Amino acid sequence: MEMTANATEAAFHRKRADMRRFGMWLFLGSEVMFFTGFFAAYIVIRSASAGSIVQPLNKALGTLNTVILITSSFTMALAVLASKKGDRKGLVNWMGLTWILGVVFLCVKGVEYAQHFSEGIYPSTDIFHAFYFLFTGFHALHVIAGLVVMGVLWFRARRGDFNETYNDPIEMMGLYWHFVDLVWIFLYPALYLL
Amino acid sequence: MSEQTISGTTAEAPHAGGGGHHHPQPTSFFRRYVWSYDHKVVGKQYLITSLCFMLLGGGLAMLLRWQIAYPFVPVPFIGHWLKGMFFFGNNGAITPEGYLELGAMHGLVMIFFVVIPLIVGGFGNFLIPLHIGAEDVSFPMLNALSYWLYAAASVPMLLSFFVDKGAAAAGWTNYPPLSDIAGASPSSLGLTLVLVAIYLAGFSSILGGVNFLVTIAKLRAPGMTWGRLPLLTWAQFITAVFQCLATPMLAAGASMLIFDRVFHTSFFLPSGLMVGGAAAANSGGGYPLLWQHIFWFYAHPAVYILILPTMGIASEILTTFSRKPVFGYKAMVISLASIMGLGFIVWGHHMFVSGMNPMLGMAFMVSTIFIALPSGVKVFNWLGTLWGGNIRFDSPMLFALGFISMFIIGGLSGIFMASTPADIYLHDTYYIIAHFHYIVFGATIFAVFGGISFWFPKFFGRMMNEPLAKLHWLLTLVFFNLTFFPMHFLGEAGHMRRLATSTDYEFLNSLAGLNVFITWSAYYLGLSQLIFVFNFFHSMFYGKKATENPWQGNTLEWTLPSPVPYYNFDVPPVVYRGPYEYSSEEAGDKDWISQSTPPVPGMTPAKH
Numbered sequence: 001m002e003m004t005a006n007a008t009e010a011a012f013h014r015k016r017a018d019m020r021r022f023g024m025w026l027f028l029g030s031e032v033m034f035f036t037g038f039f040a041a042y043i044v045i046r047s048a049s050a051g052s053i054v055q056p057l058n059k060a061l062g063t064l065n066t067v068i069l070i071t072s073s074f075t076m077a078l079a080v081l082a083s084k085k086g087d088r089k090g091l092v093n094w095m096g097l098t099w100i101l102g103v104v105f106l107c108v109k110g111v112e113y114a115q116h117f118s119e120g121i122y123p124s125t126d127i128f129h130a131f132y133f134l135f136t137g138f139h140a141l142h143v144i145a146g147l148v149v150m151g152v153l154w155f156r157a158r159r160g161d162f163n164e165t166y167n168d169p170i171e172m173m174g175l176y177w178h179f180v181d182l183v184w185i186f187l188y189p190a191l192y193l194l
Numbered sequence: 195m196s197e198q199t200i201s202g203t204t205a206e207a208p209h210a211g212g213g214g215h216h217h218p219q220p221t222s223f224f225r226r227y228v229w230s231y232d233h234k235v236v237g238k239q240y241l242i243t244s245l246c247f248m249l250l251g252g253g254l255a256m257l258l259r260w261q262i263a264y265p266f267v268p269v270p271f272i273g274h275w276l277k278g279m280f281f282f283g284n285n286g287a288i289t290p291e292g293y294l295e296l297g298a299m300h301g302l303v304m305i306f307f308v309v310i311p312l313i314v315g316g317f318g319n320f321l322i323p324l325h326i327g328a329e330d331v332s333f334p335m336l337n338a339l340s341y342w343l344y345a346a347a348s349v350p351m352l353l354s355f356f357v358d359k360g361a362a363a364a365g366w367t368n369y370p371p372l373s374d375i376a377g378a379s380p381s382s383l384g385l386t387l388v389l390v391a392i393y394l395a396g397f398s399s400i401l402g403g404v405n406f407l408v409t410i411a412k413l414r415a416p417g418m419t420w421g422r423l424p425l426l427t428w429a430q431f432i433t434a435v436f437q438c439l440a441t442p443m444l445a446a447g448a449s450m451l452i453f454d455r456v457f458h459t460s461f462f463l464p465s466g467l468m469v470g471g472a473a474a475a476n477s478g479g480g481y482p483l484l485w486q487h488i489f490w491f492y493a494h495p496a497v498y499i500l501i502l503p504t505m506g507i508a509s510e511i512l513t514t515f516s517r518k519p520v521f522g523y524k525a526m527v528i529s530l531a532s533i534m535g536l537g538f539i540v541w542g543h544h545m546f547v548s549g550m551n552p553m554l555g556m557a558f559m560v561s562t563i564f565i566a567l568p569s570g571v572k573v574f575n576w577l578g579t580l581w582g583g584n585i586r587f588d589s590p591m592l593f594a595l596g597f598i599s600m601f602i603i604g605g606l607s608g609i610f611m612a613s614t615p616a617d618i619y620l621h622d623t624y625y626i627i628a629h630f631h632y633i634v635f636g637a638t639i640f641a642v643f644g645g646i647s648f649w650f651p652k653f654f655g656r657m658m659n660e661p662l663a664k665l666h667w668l669l670t671l672v673f674f675n676l677t678f679f680p681m682h683f684l685g686e687a688g689h690m691r692r693l694a695t696s697t698d699y700e701f702l703n704s705l706a707g708l709n710v711f712i713t714w715s716a717y718y719l720g721l722s723q724l725i726f727v728f729n730f731f732h733s734m735f736y737g738k739k740a741t742e743n744p745w746q747g748n749t750l751e752w753t754l755p756s757p758v759p760y761y762n763f764d765v766p767p768v769v770y771r772g773p774y775e776y777s778s779e780e781a782g783d784k785d786w787i788s789q790s791t792p793p794v795p796g797m798t799p800a801k802h
């Protein structure tokens with residue numbers, strides 16, 4: 001009886017993880033469409049006003065943030081790996097590091113925003129800055145949402161909620177975090193380099 | 195699905211609907227009726243909320259019609275009570291601004307708060323798990339969340355009526371610059387609130403779409419292959435793809451519009467714009483046309499969200515009441531899928547006169563005419579289903595027949611409008627209003643009425659009153675056509691839509707009589723709906739108790755007691771056959787055979 005109960009438990013987790021994974025991919029698909037809307041608008045307007053926009057952003061801070069976010073994607077991948085192996089300590093440490101990197105990213109972004117505001121630059125200044133604040137604002141909202149959930153998962157991980165058979169919330173978190181990273185990888189050249 | 199077999203061996207079977215393990219039905223009122231995870235309760239919440247909003251949307255339409263027939267004449271009773279408030283001037287007549295507000299809000303309420311939540315949230319939630327033999331949807335909590343997001347969306351929407359200068363008044367399509375600059379359209383804060391409401395409703399719709407796709411893909415009972423899926427569930431599946439991939443585009447556009455309105459950006463405002471005789475304060479650099487592209491990239495697929503599920507409802511009803519299998523099941527599924535594919539590349543047919551490269555207009559014209567093809571396939575298959583059938587004219591069937599007839603009329607007018615040369619003339623006239631009301635009211639709402647009467651036993655355990663339902667059908671059919679058919683003539687005569695002051699145009703004077711006729715037909719149409727309201731609530735409590743399978747249907751919901759018990763299926767069902775094996779040999783002396791009836795020894799099962 002004990003055996004069957006465990007097998008049932010495992011089968012149940014497998015099934016649920018399977019559904020969650022599929023659901024997460026669909027949700028990310030719709031997120032892709034959301035940012036596609038912004039990118040399509042940006043491409044249309046940028047190409048129509050070619051040359052009239054001079055790249056005004058602080059490339060150093062933008063590049064720094066790119067490095068931070070890519071690193072955090074890497075640490076998140078290590079966290080997922082640790083959770084699959086049932087390595088609780090590794091999971092807690094790598095996810096904690098990811099969380100800190102996410103916060104650092106937001107702080108750098110905050111410094112950038114503060115610079116803009118002190119120079120009197122707002123979304124209404126011109127069409128480029130409209131896009132800049134739109135893109136980075138919605139991206140930052142996604143980072144914040146991710147960090148909130150990651151914080152909760154971190155406490156659950158430390159409590160020992162996850163093991164070899166039950167770790168799909170961590171996996172979902174990983175998928176989401178890579179997505180947020182990926183959006184930034186498109187944003188960075190589009191806003192800071194072009 | 196072997197997991198389910200494993201789970202069947204323990205006393206405590208896992209909840210197939212991902213939410214956790216078998217819990218007893220909650221006893222507190224709050225968990226049972228308010229924050230409930232049960233897909234049937236969520237479905238009913240959607241159903242009843244959206245029907246209430248239908249009364250609101252319908253009421254707005256009644257006022258619209260008053261202004262068109264009797265411009266600037268005080269509205270009896272209501273105008274007197276609400277003098278100087280909402281849409282009314284100090285003499286109790288509707289003001290021009292009030293008229294625009296009524297029109298925009300009628301459209302927005304009907305599309306975002308009535309039809310989508312009704313046919314997807316209501317019918318989808320209630321029926322998908324029953325159709326596929328599951329205990330619930332994949333993510334029951336997310337399901338409750340999407341209902342409450344929809345309910346939350348109604349707060350800013352309703353609030354907008356009460357703020358200074360009223361609710362949205364720039365058309366349901368919210369074209370900029372009108373919708374974009376505070377000084378351009380009559381409304382100010384109200385429009386922003388409505389955009390926030392659309393945002394929330396859209397988010398709810400995306401979450402619902404994800405949930406349905408996962409549910410249908412992963413929770414089908416053993417034996418429920420894709421080829422045995424009832425057509426309604428197929429239609430909900432395709433609709434859910436639209437919800438996941440098109441709705442985010444609306445969210446993107448609405449975000450930019452909200453930015454324009456709140457942070458004074460200029461995504462949709464050109465440089466050098468003049469407002470009220472002075473240069474606009476915005477920096478400019480954007481394009482008004484950009485909004486139209488983004489909006490219609492969403493909103494054309496959205497009009498299919500408004501019809502596909504009801505095509506499914508009609509298919510279920512037609513086959514059950516013809517006692518014949520659906521004609522061309524595969525063709526039905528393929529045409530659903532091609533409507534989806536084509537649906538993403540036709541949006542430009544709303545913009546023929548907006549300023550588009552003529553070659554591009556040509557491409558959109560051709561793709562739009564192509565979409566009539568799968569729609570035509572569906573119509574022919576419905577007729578093929580009826581052909582030679584042993585037809586029973588119960589109320590669900592009458593509504594389904596109404597659905598087909600009205601859909602044909604609306605589809606035909608669509609083809610005229612799809613040809614650019616004709617549309618340049620017809621665009622922005624009452625012809626368009628006639629077209630989409632034939633589809634959204636004539637087809638969709640008819641199928642909804644049919645579906646409610648068909649599944650009422652499963653929803654509430656009772657039957658609707660048949661004579662009343664038939665009377666409601668007859669009056670609705672007659673007054674619907676009297677209201678909307680003449681609008682084709684108005685459109686051909688050049689009567690513009692969204693026009694509060696038709697008396698200002700001499701060439702419209704000859705149409706005044708027709709407008710009065712339409713208005714009174716609309717009032718009788720509105721009054722006829724009270725029969726439904728009465729029948730719905732009265733039958734809910736006092737209707738005849740329903741048996742398990744009152745219409746002798748084959749799909750799995752008819753194997754369950756009426757109303758459906760908390761966990762749907764006591765024993766997880768196993769499916770052996772397709773959904774529409776009516777009048778098959780295996781059925782013996784009955785003419786129906788449930789999907790979960792095992793093959794009869796010594797008989798060759800029908801193909802599926």
Ligand code: HEM
Nearest residue numbers: 497500501543544566569605608609611612621622630633
């Ligand atoms: C045979 C299929 C159809 C064709 C060829 C078709 C074609 C068109 C065209 C060309 C227009 C634009 C007319 C204009 O603004 O000048 C239009 C408008 C519209 N159609 Fe259809 N249509 C079809 C089916 C549907 C369906 C299934 C629905 C909804 C359930 C629908 C709902 C609408 C709505 C709401 C509008 C008006 C949008 C607005 O300007 O406010 N149509 N249709």
Ligand SMILES: [Cu+2]
Nearest residue numbers: 494497541544
């Ligand atoms: Cu369209």
